[in-house]
Amino acid sequence: MDILNFNNIAFITIALWIIGSLFILGDQKIKNGRLIGNLFTITGTLVIIVFVIILWIEIDRPPMRTIGETRLWYAVFLPIVGILTFFKWKYKWFLFYSLGLAILFLIINILKPENFDKVLMPALQSPWFVPHVIVYMLSYALLGVSSVVSAWGLYLIKFKTFKPKLLNKADNLVYMGFSLLTLGLLFGALWAKEAWGHYWTWDPKETWALLTWLSYLLYIHFRFRHKHKTVTALWILALAFIVLLICWIGINYLAVSGNSVHTYTS
Amino acid sequence: MSNNKKIIWQYPWGYSESFIIAITLMILGFAINYISKSTVSTIQWPLNLFFGIAIIILLLLVYFLFKKKPFLKWLSGTPAAISAICLYTFLVLLMGFIPQGSPKASGFIHEIGLYDIVSSHAFLFAQIYFLVVLGMVTLKRSFPLRGKNIAFFINHFGLWLTLFAASIGAGDLQRVTLTTNKTNAVYFGINHKGEAIHDLGIAIQLKEFNIEEYPPKAFIIDDKSGTILNEKLFYLENGNSGEIMNWVIKVDDFFEYGICMGDKFHPIYDIGAAPAAYVIAINKKTKKVKEGWISCGSFRFQGNFLKLSDGMILVMADPEPKRYSSKVKIYTTSGNVFETTIEVNKPVTVDGWKIYQSDYNHDMGKWSDISILELVKDPWIPVVYFGIFMLIVGALYMFWIGNKK
Numbered sequence: 001m002d003i004l005n006f007n008n009i010a011f012i013t014i015a016l017w018i019i020g021s022l023f024i025l026g027d028q029k030i031k032n033g034r035l036i037g038n039l040f041t042i043t044g045t046l047v048i049i050v051f052v053i054i055l056w057i058e059i060d061r062p063p064m065r066t067i068g069e070t071r072l073w074y075a076v077f078l079p080i081v082g083i084l085t086f087f088k089w090k091y092k093w094f095l096f097y098s099l100g101l102a103i104l105f106l107i108i109n110i111l112k113p114e115n116f117d118k119v120l121m122p123a124l125q126s127p128w129f130v131p132h133v134i135v136y137m138l139s140y141a142l143l144g145v146s147s148v149v150s151a152w153g154l155y156l157i158k159f160k161t162f163k164p165k166l167l168n169k170a171d172n173l174v175y176m177g178f179s180l181l182t183l184g185l186l187f188g189a190l191w192a193k194e195a196w197g198h199y200w201t202w203d204p205k206e207t208w209a210l211l212t213w214l215s216y217l218l219y220i221h222f223r224f225r226h227k228h229k230t231v232t233a234l235w236i237l238a239l240a241f242i243v244l245l246i247c248w249i250g251i252n253y254l255a256v257s258g259n260s261v262h263t264y265t266s
Numbered sequence: 267m268s269n270n271k272k273i274i275w276q277y278p279w280g281y282s283e284s285f286i287i288a289i290t291l292m293i294l295g296f297a298i299n300y301i302s303k304s305t306v307s308t309i310q311w312p313l314n315l316f317f318g319i320a321i322i323i324l325l326l327l328v329y330f331l332f333k334k335k336p337f338l339k340w341l342s343g344t345p346a347a348i349s350a351i352c353l354y355t356f357l358v359l360l361m362g363f364i365p366q367g368s369p370k371a372s373g374f375i376h377e378i379g380l381y382d383i384v385s386s387h388a389f390l391f392a393q394i395y396f397l398v399v400l401g402m403v404t405l406k407r408s409f410p411l412r413g414k415n416i417a418f419f420i421n422h423f424g425l426w427l428t429l430f431a432a433s434i435g436a437g438d439l440q441r442v443t444l445t446t447n448k449t450n451a452v453y454f455g456i457n458h459k460g461e462a463i464h465d466l467g468i469a470i471q472l473k474e475f476n477i478e479e480y481p482p483k484a485f486i487i488d489d490k491s492g493t494i495l496n497e498k499l500f501y502l503e504n505g506n507s508g509e510i511m512n513w514v515i516k517v518d519d520f521f522e523y524g525i526c527m528g529d530k531f532h533p534i535y536d537i538g539a540a541p542a543a544y545v546i547a548i549n550k551k552t553k554k555v556k557e558g559w560i561s562c563g564s565f566r567f568q569g570n571f572l573k574l575s576d577g578m579i580l581v582m583a584d585p586e587p588k589r590y591s592s593k594v595k596i597y598t599t600s601g602n603v604f605e606t607t608i609e610v611n612k613p614v615t616v617d618g619w620k621i622y623q624s625d626y627n628h629d630m631g632k633w634s635d636i637s638i639l640e641l642v643k644d645p646w647i648p649v650v651y652f653g654i655f656m657l658i659v660g661a662l663y664m665f666w667i668g669n670k671k
Binding site: 113118121123172179193200204210214255 | 344345347348351352354355358359361362363364365366384432439441480497499501586587588589590609610611612613620622640642644647650654657658660661662664665667668
């Protein structure tokens with residue numbers, strides 16, 4: 001159990017990510033800086049992945065039940081998305097953002113220790129559980145990055161240095177994130193039919209997941225027609241992410257969440 | 267809007283017209299709810315089938331007769347689509363903030379239908395508007411169908427079909443709760459309005475109800491207030507040991523089915539038998555040792571706890587179910603008699619009914635003498651699933667391609 005101490009793992013991961021980021025940041029001055037940096041960030045990500053796998057085996061159920069456990073997945077997927085997009089587009093800020101956010105999630109989990117309760121209610125024991133949560137977490141990671149593009153864009157507009165090309169990057173992320181959002185919603189519907197008798201019951205989480213989906217749907221349609229109205233597009237993108245955050249976290253604090261099958265107990 | 271000084275309602279229509287129409291539809295819906303004091307009722311088989319076919323024919327006719335008209339250009343364009351998405355989103359947003367189906371609902375908000383938005387006229391109009399615009403744009407891109415439009419078609423038609431089939435099929439959805447017992451076969455259920463439904467064509471008798479449970483958790487609680495003091499979890503399993511709140515606890519003996527006789531628990535399998543554990547607790551600071559039997563008890567037997575110190579007791583929580591299932595005997599009017607097992611997440615299909623394991627008597631727990639099943643009939647499910655399947659294919663394609671054109 002000592003090896004599995006979450007705090008130690010989290011600190012090791014955070015350290016590896018920070019060292020890696022520093023190497024990448026200074027890759028002009030350090031020989032092979034980028035290579036070494038990549039190795040560090042990848043190793044850090046592998047460490048947290050291995051931790052999740054061991055945890056999964058240890059508690060004998062997918063670690064996806066509580067909000068803390070979904071934060072852990074976020075800390076796995078964000079760096080993966082960040083590293084892959086960094087390889088593709090070479091944007092350093094992109095990588096730093098995803099690593100920074102992942103570090104934030106790990107720190108929240110250190111400050112709010114989990115019990116890793118073994119109990120998983122029978123309705124959650126379904127082959128749909130894992131794909132449903134994984135596509136959602138990956139989608140949230142992608143859309144989270146797109147939201148930073150929107151915030152960055154709105155910031156640049158203030159200083160009149162915004163270039164519309166930036167939004168094309170966001171578009172790609174939104175298309176990928178939105179398609180996974182669609183899959184998550186549909187997997188959830190198919191699972192609900194098997195577990196609760198109907199594919200759609202307007203459960204508060206379902207309602208907010210649909211709202212999230214509709215918000216990004218709106219963004220896609222607006223962008224499709226109005227390539228040049230970038231400011232409106234940036235605002236839609238930023239607001240859509242707020243809806244996503246309410247769906248993911250805020251829902252537990254809303255009056256409507258009383259009898260949701262998605263209310264996480266932690 | 268971008269056209270310089272275009273007079274409103276002059277073609278081509280843009281965002282102003284689209285949003286005026288969307289908002290008018292919504293207000294009209296609220297007004298109908300308010301004046302008629304009624305909600306939208308669903309239509310049933312076979313009326314919904316005729317209605318559905320009529321709508322499809324109407325959409326096709328309107329499209330092919332008027333596709334060159336500016337009105338139809340608007341109806342299949344982006345401003346109409348965006349206004350339809352916005353109207354739909356706005357009503358779902360209200361649903362996201364206003365608790366739905368509130369039993370004490372009254373007042374203006376109730377009268378315009380906002381406590382039950384799904385059954386409100388505003389939502390009905392929003393859905394019709396959404397489906398008409400989505401239908402028109404699908405037709406526009408489908409005739410003639412070009413290779414580059416296939417992904418568009420799969421996504422848009424898939425969504426249209428899913429929403430359309432789900433809406434017109436809603437009236438045929440039947441959900442009935444059936445409480446089975448071991449003494450006789452039950453042939454009727456209760457619907458969500460509390461009415462007894464007799465014509466199920468099916469009767470079910472409970473043969474055996476099974477629960478597999480997680481090992482029970484131990485808690486240290488304040489014996490006056492009953493609040494749980496420990497944060498760390500400890501499972502009571504044979505041989506397990508661990509530390510909670512300065513107490514090192516070891517499980518020396520554990521029976522899943524135990525009954526107390528005298529001052530000792532014995533492994534006896536009889537109605538009401540409850541998990542029991544013999545625990546040894548050592549205080550790390552004072553080295554004080556406490557030991558004894560703890561049990562969560564059952565509907566038949568009292569529980570047992572171990573006093574650790576003043577104000578602190580060690581208790582066993584009721585074990586939580588890992589899975590539960592019912593072995594049942596099913597009789598159908600078509601003459602079939604057979605036994606099967608129904609488990610959570612593993613429904614069984616019989617004569618058009620999908621039968622789900624729903625609940626049991628929680629006071630009696632694993633000794634429950636009843637099992638509550640839910641029977642669901644939804645004849646439109648194949649059509650909805652076909653739409654969902656199209657959407658899944660469309661989403662996978664979209665993920666692969668991104669927005670590269």
